[in-house]
Amino acid sequence: KVDLKGRDLLSLHDFSPDEVTAIIELAGELKEKQNFKIPHACLQGKALGLIFQKSSTRTRVSFEVAMYQLGGYPMFLNTNDLQLGRGESIADTARVLSRYLDGIMIRTYSHAEVEELARYATIPVINGLTDLLHPCQILADLQTIKERKGTFAGLKLAYVGDGNNICHSLLFGCAKVGMDISVACPEGYMPDGEIIRLAREDTLLTGSKMEVLTDPVEAVSGADVVVTDVWASMGQEAEQNRRAGVFPPYQVNEKLVAHAAQDYIFLHCLPAHRGEEVSAEVIDGPHSAVWDEAENRLHAQKAVLALLL
Ligand code: CP
Ligand code: NVA
Secondary structure, eight states, X not given: OOOOTTOOBSOGGGSOHHHHHHHHHXXXXXXXXXXXXXXXXXXXXXXXXXXXXXXXXXXXXXXXXXXXXXXXXXXXXXXXXXXXXXXXXXXXXXXXXXXXXXXXXXXXXXXXXXXXHHHHOSSOEEESOOSSOOHHXXXXXXXXXXXXXXXXXXXXXXXXSOOSHHHHHHHHHHHHHTOEEEEEOOTTOOOOHHHHHHHHHHHHHHTOOEEEESOXXXXXXXXXXXEEOOSSOTTOGGGHHHHHHHSGGGOBOHHHHTTXXXXXXXXXXXXXXXTTTBOHHHHTSTTBOHHHHHHHHHHHHHHHXXXXX
């Protein structure tokens, strides 16, 4: 058993393989409880603040419902409605919110701001996506892989596309559970060098393999899980046209997944752009697990909340 009470969830790099495994296992148990209507209101009397500086469908709704199902109270806070949006400091916001709430989830641009919030808050801070990382998404992805494949050992995950927040958190997540990962990104859109270095350290804990490539066919070859994400993330709208000229060879389509294992599954954090990073045949086809993946955001985050709060 692991004790995560009081911890922040800023990056999966900060969690041991046992801790990541425990979160995924609890996520599975809580999903069963929810499906069989077995009460699990372990956060009665607890309140979670949800600070959003970027749009969200899944993260917002799944966190709010998660708190509700755990017996707690979720409070949606748009940055523009907080004094934070008028220049109150992150440190002061953290100190004040810590006097009312039992936890804070934040989605924003700068990862450093989330680290600063966590430094000054005396309650757990959960990263609901930054430009650098999206750990909650990857916990749901790992839960989905475990459900579909039964194990992580011996599996290969291929991520094809932009070396972005999803790619970074996958590098950590795969290393922590001992799953091999091959990433293929265009030159100039590679994952962050420091993240690669830290994730390589993580692979030593489990003995998993990690490759960062430019060739999507090589990355997808024999993969059990194929993942992609948008070509232009939130905040990169101005680069959309330039990126649309670079990324087409990285589209996940029938031709590319022909190189994957016969029983591969396809994951995408959503929102998806059919005809851009993924073809409709793949995302709407029989190998796609994206709806289970989206559902698992709820269960994985319930596990995180139950353990941290
Ligand atoms: N996958 C994900 O985080 O979706 P939202 O942006 O809708 O929260
Ligand atoms: N990489 C995407 C993920 C959205 C959930 C973004 O940051 O916009």
